Each structure stands twice: as structure tokens, then as C-alpha cells.
Amino acid sequence: MYSVELKQVDKSYDKEHLVVKNVSVTIEPGEFFVLVGPSGCGKSTLLRMIAGLEDITSGSILIDGKIADHLPPSKRELSMVFQNYALYPHMTVEDNITFGLDVKKILKKEKKQKCYEIAEMLGLTDYLKRKPRHLSGGQRQRVALARAIITNSPICLMDEPLSNLDAKLRAHMRSEIRELQRKLGLTLIYVTHDQVEAMTMGDRIMVLNEGMIQQVGKPIDVYNTPVNSFVAKFIGSPPMNLTTGLVDKSSAEITISEQISLPINRLVANNLNSDQVLVGIRPENIKLYEEPSSLDLSFEVTLDHVEILGTETLLKFKWNDNSVWYAKWYGQWDIRVGQTLRLTLDSDSLCIYDGHTEKLLQGPRNIQHQHVQEGIV
Amino acid sequence: MKSATEIQGKSSTRIVTKWKFMYWRSAILYLLPSIILFSVFLFYPLGKTLYLSFFLTDQQGIANVFVGFENYQYILQAESFHKSIKATILFVLYTVPTGIVISLFLALLANEKVKGAGFFRTIYSSTMGVSVAASAVVWLFIFHPSMGILNQLITSIGGTSIDWLLHPDWALVSVAVTTIWMNIGFSFLILLGGLQNIDEHLYESAKISGASYFYQLRRITIPMLSPTLFFVTTVTLINAFQTFGQVDILTQGGPSESTNLIVYSIYREAFVNYQFGTASAQSIFLFLCILIVTILQFKFGERKVHYQ
Numbered sequence: 001m002y003s004v005e006l007k008q009v010d011k012s013y014d015k016e017h018l019v020v021k022n023v024s025v026t027i028e029p030g031e032f033f034v035l036v037g038p039s040g041c042g043k044s045t046l047l048r049m050i051a052g053l054e055d056i057t058s059g060s061i062l063i064d065g066k067i068a069d070h071l072p073p074s075k076r077e078l079s080m081v082f083q084n085y086a087l088y089p090h091m092t093v094e095d096n097i098t099f100g101l102d103v104k105k106i107l108k109k110e111k112k113q114k115c116y117e118i119a120e121m122l123g124l125t126d127y128l129k130r131k132p133r134h135l136s137g138g139q140r141q142r143v144a145l146a147r148a149i150i151t152n153s154p155i156c157l158m159d160e161p162l163s164n165l166d167a168k169l170r171a172h173m174r175s176e177i178r179e180l181q182r183k184l185g186l187t188l189i190y191v192t193h194d195q196v197e198a199m200t201m202g203d204r205i206m207v208l209n210e211g212m213i214q215q216v217g218k219p220i221d222v223y224n225t226p227v228n229s230f231v232a233k234f235i236g237s238p239p240m241n242l243t244t245g246l247v248d249k250s251s252a253e254i255t256i257s258e259q260i261s262l263p264i265n266r267l268v269a270n271n272l273n274s275d276q277v278l279v280g281i282r283p284e285n286i287k288l289y290e291e292p293s294s295l296d297l298s299f300e301v302t303l304d305h306v307e308i309l310g311t312e313t314l315l316k317f318k319w320n321d322n323s324v325w326y327a328k329w330y331g332q333w334d335i336r337v338g339q340t341l342r343l344t345l346d347s348d349s350l351c352i353y354d355g356h357t358e359k360l361l362q363g364p365r366n367i368q369h370q371h372v373q374e375g376i377v
Numbered sequence: 378m379k380s381a382t383e384i385q386g387k388s389s390t391r392i393v394t395k396w397k398f399m400y401w402r403s404a405i406l407y408l409l410p411s412i413i414l415f416s417v418f419l420f421y422p423l424g425k426t427l428y429l430s431f432f433l434t435d436q437q438g439i440a441n442v443f444v445g446f447e448n449y450q451y452i453l454q455a456e457s458f459h460k461s462i463k464a465t466i467l468f469v470l471y472t473v474p475t476g477i478v479i480s481l482f483l484a485l486l487a488n489e490k491v492k493g494a495g496f497f498r499t500i501y502s503s504t505m506g507v508s509v510a511a512s513a514v515v516w517l518f519i520f521h522p523s524m525g526i527l528n529q530l531i532t533s534i535g536g537t538s539i540d541w542l543l544h545p546d547w548a549l550v551s552v553a554v555t556t557i558w559m560n561i562g563f564s565f566l567i568l569l570g571g572l573q574n575i576d577e578h579l580y581e582s583a584k585i586s587g588a589s590y591f592y593q594l595r596r597i598t599i600p601m602l603s604p605t606l607f608f609v610t611t612v613t614l615i616n617a618f619q620t621f622g623q624v625d626i627l628t629q630g631g632p633s634e635s636t637n638l639i640v641y642s643i644y645r646e647a648f649v650n651y652q653f654g655t656a657s658a659q660s661i662f663l664f665l666c667i668l669i670v671t672i673l674q675f676k677f678g679e680r681k682v683h684y685q
Contacts, residue, residue: 053581074587086578090600090683099596100586151586 001029001185002064002077002154004050009059011045011211019045021211023059027189029154032181034202034219035191038234042211043191047157050189052076063155074103078155079148083163085140087132093143094119094128100151118146121180138169145180155187162197174201195235199223207231225351229358232280232351238326242280243319244355247272254279254352257320259299262347268361276355283314283328285349289342298344301325306335315341423664430657438653448658458659460634461642464549468638469617471553472560476613477606479557480564485598487565488572498569505562509622516555517542517627545635548628552636555623560616564609571605572598603682611674618667639663 004027011020020042027033035043048054050061052073061068068076079100087096094115101111119125122142132140141161148156161177162170178201181188192198198205199219207214207222207230214234215227226232232240245254252266254277264277289298305316313333319325327343335341348366353359405412430448432440452458487498504512519525520541528538541551575598583593599606621640624630630637630645637645639659647656 051581051585053584073581073585078585080582080585082578082582084576084578086576086582088579088597090603091596099583099588102596103587103589103592147582 002187003027003029003062004155004187004189005062005065006046006050007060007062009046009049009061010057011042011049011054012057018057019211020049023208023211023213025206025213025216027187029187030185032178032188032190032201032203034198034205035189035208036195036198036205036234037193037208037214039193041208043193043208044159046208047159047189047191050076051078051080051157076155077153078157079151079153080157081144081148081159081161083160085132085144085161085164087140087143087147089132092129092131093124093135096132096143097124097128097146097150100147104151114150118150122146137165138173141165141173145177149180149184149186155189156181158188158190160192161190162192163194170197177201196237199235207234209234225360225363226280227360229278229280229353232353236282238283238314238328240280240282240351241286241323241325242278242353243323243325244321245277245279245352247275247277249275257299260297260345262295262297262350264352265362268352272354272361274354274356277361278353278355278358280351280353281345281349283326284330285346286325286327287344287346288329289344295347296344297347298342300340300342302340303335303337306333306337308332426657426660428657429653430661432654434651434653436651438647438651440654444654448654449662452655452658452662457634457637458642461637461639464635464637465618465639467549468553468556468620469614471550472556472617473610473613475553476557476560476564477609480561480568480609481602481606483561483565484568484572485594487569502562502566502569504559505566507559507562509559510626512559513555513623513626516551516558516623520551520627542628543632545632548632548636552620552623552627555627556617556620559623560613564613567609568602568605571602575601600683607674607678607682610678611671614670614674615667618663618670 006023006025009020009023010018012018023046035046037043045054049056052068052071052075056069063071063076063078088099091099097118098111098115101114106114115128116125119128122145124139124142124146127135127139127143132143135143141164144161148158158177162173165173174197177188177190180186190197190201198207202219204217205219205222206216209230215222215231222231223235226235226240229242232242243256245256247254247264247269249269249272252264252269253261254264255261256279262279299319301317301319303315303317307314307316310332311330313329313331313335315327315329315335317325317327346366349364350362351360351364352362354361429438429440431443431445432448433442433444435441483501487494487501507515519527522528522538522540522543525541527541532538539547541547579597579601580593583597588596619640620638621644624636624638624641625644628636630641640663643656643659643663646652646659
């Protein structure tokens with residue numbers, strides 16, 4: 001098990017415009033670390049820099065505590081799974097799997113035995129004599145995995161390995177890769193644009209946007225307290241609902257759409273530069289208004305769209321200057337499109353972001369409470 | 378009285394035949410343009426050649442006396458035709474492998490991601506844009522016994538000058554060198570295209586495995602390039618058998634028939650000696666040779682080819 005450490009890593013292709021900016025992070029030995037972000041955010045570039053397929057413009061990469069900036073890819077003791085699998089189409093599955101060992105000049109017998117062990121583990125024994133083109137997507141994916149783990153490299157890099165699979169197979173391979181990583185104790189660095197993969201697979205995730213780290217942490221922490229509005233919108237499906245609110249500094253209150261006012265910490269309010277904030281709430285924390293409480297955060301909306309997903313119902317509506325919002329309720333609700341409902345926000349679950357810098361000012365207070373509740377569900 | 382099913386069966390077969398006719402008619406219509414072109418420039422000449430090869434002709438090339446296989450008998454016994462076959466085979470062996478190896482080498486160089494690769498790609502493929510006549514004339518100057526740059530180079534480093542095009546031992550080599558130079562552009566371009574089609578990730582994956590450049594070349598590049606190599610080999614082989622222009626300009630088949638390649642020999646037989654019958658027999662012979670070589674190539678070469 002090796003650690004990977006990035007220190008102020010920059011990357012630029014044209015010497016002007018940085019595609020990766022000042023990335024510093026330590027990936028612990030044996031950790032499943034997910035790099036997630038929208039396409040073009042630099043996550044694949046970062047992975048390729050760790051692999052040694054791209055040079056780093058400045059900064060430094062440490063593998064197992066040793067500087068690896070100028071090591072060739074083969075000396076970094078890592079393996080890699082590519083998005084298109086990069087299987088050699090002219091070789092059989094067996095030759096594909098053992099390619100990494102051929103280079104290392106290992107005895108033929110030993111090679112064969114190792115190949116069979118790995119094939120057994122991944123359920124590929126029946127396909128060893130076939131060419132990759134005669135395999136299904138899932139089988140090709142497994143060959144790529146087998147090829148990566150046969151070399152016993154302590155670090156494994158994966159670049160969107162599941163994006164070519166259909167939804168059902170993807171869900172299956174997610175758990176399979178996770179189990180494999182645990183069993184082999186690999187340090188796995190996994191790149192994806194799919195926030196569901198990031199949430200479900202990673203020990204820790206790193207959200208990237210425009211080459212900069214947005215947030216690093218456990219998936220559940222990133223989900224509950226996104227540090228800025230980008231992360232709030234990127235993580236979670238549907239994303240966190242956000243809308244603008246106006247701050248009255250003297251009374252320390254935020255007004256949304258002249259309907260709702262909610263208190264804000266006086267210290268936070270006084271430190272604000274502008275009087276605009278972004279108020280965010282996860283869709284599952286919007287409830288149906290039932291009875292008046294001391295703090296009335298209710299508002300009336302007309303539904304644009306309703307989706308019943310079996311276990312939950314998704315409501316879509318526009319509110320406060322056409323911000324598109326979603327509400328997610330447990331169970332199957334008989335609601336029609338066009339119906340008017342009175343909804344209320346859970347005041348303890350609100351995230352408040354600075355209107356200018358979009359940084360988190362005040363996070364939700366009921367995270368612990370939510371943990372327990374989710375446990376019951 | 379006919380039963381209902383019988384009537385139905387008859388009418389349905391009529392519909393099927395009608396439909397089949399329509400199908401063939403539209404198929405022929407679509408094929409017509411190429412059928413016409415092929416007929417005028419390929420099938421008719423081929424048929425006429427075959428026909429003429431069984432006749433003695435007059436000076437206008439009109440068939441006079443039917444002689445059966447005598448023309449074939451004659452050419453197979455003629456010493457000059459034997460010489461011509463030998464020269465052609467040697468020529469093919471000189472030009473095809475050498476040309477492909479050089480083109481592959483250049484394509485590998487030009488496929489590297491270096492500054493100015495585009496410039497070299499243009500230069501290497503530029504011989505494709507030069508006509509046979511023009512390049513043959515250029516090489517005529519290069520091979521000139523006293524003023525040619527080749528001999529000047531040799532004498533300047535202390536060697537003795539060689540009569541490139543006038544010595545029977547050197548003339549075929551000189552024509553072969555010219556031909557290789559002319560063919561490089563085409564082979565290079567096709568091979569470069571083949572190289573660029575290979576997925577970059579395969580090399581990245583091999584790099585992570587620690588494969589050296591030559592290991593990657595042997596295990597990835599060559600197998601992945603095999604369909605392209607096969608195509609280039611087939612085309613250059615056929616081209617080599619059909620060489621004419623450079624022979625006509627450089628040596629006119631001489632000295633002492635050492636560069637009298639088959640197509641040039643056919644030309645001389647027909648349009649210098651006016652022996653259209655034997656010339657046609659030679660043409661048919663060449664046609665069969667190329668056909669057999671190509672069939673053999675597909676039969677044995679294609680096994681080693683990997684198609685995606």
C-alpha cells in the first residue's frame with residue numbers, strides 16, 4: 001500500500017492557461033479516492049499526471065513518500081484502467097491479461113498460473129482464448145481490471161472505467177470494483193464525472209471545477225455541507241435547490257421572494273460585503289405544509305412536473321424569479337402536474353452561501369439527526 | 378377444377394418472379410455506370426488481347442491467321458522473354474520489400490509528436506505528386522556518368538565512377554532505386570494513415586506496463602498495422618510487375634536487355650516490332666502471373682493479418 005501526495009501541482013498546455021491549478025492533496029495508503037467534476041475540469045489530466053503520461057508544469061508528486069516527478073510511468077508501481085479499456089484487439093484475452101508480465105520476463109508457467117487465478121477471481125476463465133471483440137462490454141471491462149491487478153501494483157488508477165457500460169451493469173460493477181479494492185488493499189484513484197459513482201464508491205472524494213479543488217472529504221460530508229454553491233449543485237441528484245435572498249443587516253434576517261424571512265447569525269450578517277445571499281436546501285428537506293409553527297417558512301407553488309420513482313416522488317416547480325426547484329418525498333404521492341401546493345422549508349437544513357463569493361456562510365444544523373433518520377429508512 | 382390453394386400458389390410465384398425482376402433491373406441500373414466504364418476500358422481490351430494472342434497479325438494489328446497456342450509456345454521458348462521474366466522477378470524482389478521497409482521507417486518517424494512533423498510528412502509524401510516521366514528525368518541526371526551528382530560524390534571520396542545506366546549489372550539496380558524513390562510517397566502516406574488509426578491508449582497502457590519502444594513496435598504497432606501493410610504490399614507488388622515509364626526513359630530496356638521488364642517487352646513487341654499476336658500472348662502471361670501471385674498472397678499472407 002502506497003500513498004500518493006500532490007503538492008501544489010499545476011498543469012498548462014499552452015503556458016498561459018492553467019488546466020490544473022494549485023492542487024494539493026494526500027491520498028492515504030489503501031484509500032479509495034474519487035476525483036469528480038464536470039467534463040473538462042482537469043480530473044483526467046490530474047490522473048494522467050499521477051500516472052506519468054503527462055508532465056507536471058510545476059509542483060511535485062510524491063509516491064510512497066518519494067518524489068516521482070520525472071519517473072517514467074513504468075517506474076511508478078501503478079496500473080491503470082482506461083475509459084475505452086485499451087485492450088489489444090489482436091491478442092487473446094489471456095495475452096491481454098499477461099501483457100504486463102511479459103515485459104517483466106516472468107516464467108511462463110508462473111504467468112499462466114497467475115492469469116488463471118485472476119481470471120477465476122473475475123469470472124473470465126471461459127473467455128481466455130477469445131479476442132476482445134468477441135466479448136461484451138462488461139467482459140471487456142473485467143479484462144481491463146484483470147490486466148490492471150495482475151501486476152500486483154500497489155496503486156491503481158481508473159479513468160471513467162464504467163462510463164461505457166449500461167446503467168444496470170454499471171451499478172453491478174461499482175460494487176465489484178469496490179470489493180476488489182478492499183480485498184487487494186489497493187490505493188485506488190478513480191476519476192468520474194458521475195456523482196453517484198463518487199458518492200457510493202469513494203472513501204473520500206475530491207470535487208474539481210476548472211482545474212481547482214472545490215472540496216475534499218467523505219462523500220456524506222460533501223453531500224451534507226457543500227462548501228460552495230458549485231459543489232451544492234454538482235453533488236446530489238437532483239441537485240441542491242438554490243435561490244437568492246436579501247439580507248437585512250439590522251434585523252439579521254434573510255428575505256426570499258418577499259414571502260419568507262428567516263433569521264441569520266448576526267456575526268455572519270455583519271461580515272457580509274453585499275446584501276445578497278444564496279439559500280440552498282436539499283430536495284428531501286422540503287416538506288408539505290401542514291400546521292403553522294413558530295417560524296413560518298411556507299410558500300405556495302404550482303407544479304411543473306411530477307415523477308414517481310417507486311420508492312420516492314419527485315416534484316419540480318419554479319419559485320422566486322424562475323429558480324427551478326425539486327422536492328423529493330418518500331413514498332408514492334398522487335399529485336398532478338399543475339396542482340398548487342403549499343410547501344415549507346426545514347429551517348435546520350438550510351445552507352446559506354455568500355451571494356458574491358458563493359462560499360458557505362452557514363451550514364445545516366441537523367446533520368446528526370438526519371443520519372439517524374436515514375438509518376431507519 | 379383447380380383448388381384454391383393451387384391458384385394462390387401460382388399467383389404468389391408470379392409475384393415473386395416479378396419482384397425478382399424488379400430487383401435485378403434496379404441493381405443493374407445502379408451498376409451500369411461502372412459496367413460501361415469497365416467494359417470500354419477493361420473487359421473489351423482484355424477480350425481483344427486474349428483473341429489476338431491466338432492469331433498472327435498484320436502491321437495494323439488486324440488478325441490474319443489463326444495459330445492456336447503457337448504464340449504462347451514461341452514466347453515461352455524465346456530467350457529474350459526468359460531474360461525479361463528474370464529481370465522482372467529480380468526487379469520485384471528489389472523494389473517491393475525495400476520500398477515498404479523504408480516507407481514504414483519514415484512513417485514511424487513522421488508519426489512521432491515532434492515539432493515540424495507536418496513538414497516532414499509533406500516532404501516524405503511529395504514523391505506522390507511527381508509524375509513518372511519527371512522523376513525519371515531527374516534520376517537520369519543523377520545517374521549521368523560524368524556530370525551526375527552520384528558519380529561526383531563517389532569520385533570526391535576517392536571511388537571510381539560507375540556507369541549506372543550503361544552497365545548490365547547496375548542498370549536494373551538503378552531503375553529499381555528510381556522506382557523505390559517514386560513509390561515511397563504512396564506507401565508512406567498509406568502507412569502513416571494506418572499508424573494514426575492505432576488507438577493512443579494502447580501505447581499508454583503499454584508504457585505503464587513498462588514495454589520498451591521496440592517491444593511496443595513488435596507486439597502492438599506491426600500487428601495493428603498488418604491490414605495496411607498487406608494492402609500496401611499487394612498494390613506495390615502489382616505496380617512493380619507493371620513498371621514501364623521509368624524503363625522507357627532511363628534505359629529503353631538496355632543494356633543488353635538487362636532492364637527489359639515484361640511490360641516494356643510487350644510494348645516493344647507490339648509497337649516497335651508490330652508483332653501484336655506475341656505481344657498479346659505476353660500480356661496474357663503477365664496477367665496470369667499477377668493473378669496467381671495475388672491469389673497466393675491473399676491465401677497465405679492474409680492469415681497473418683488482423684482485422685479489427
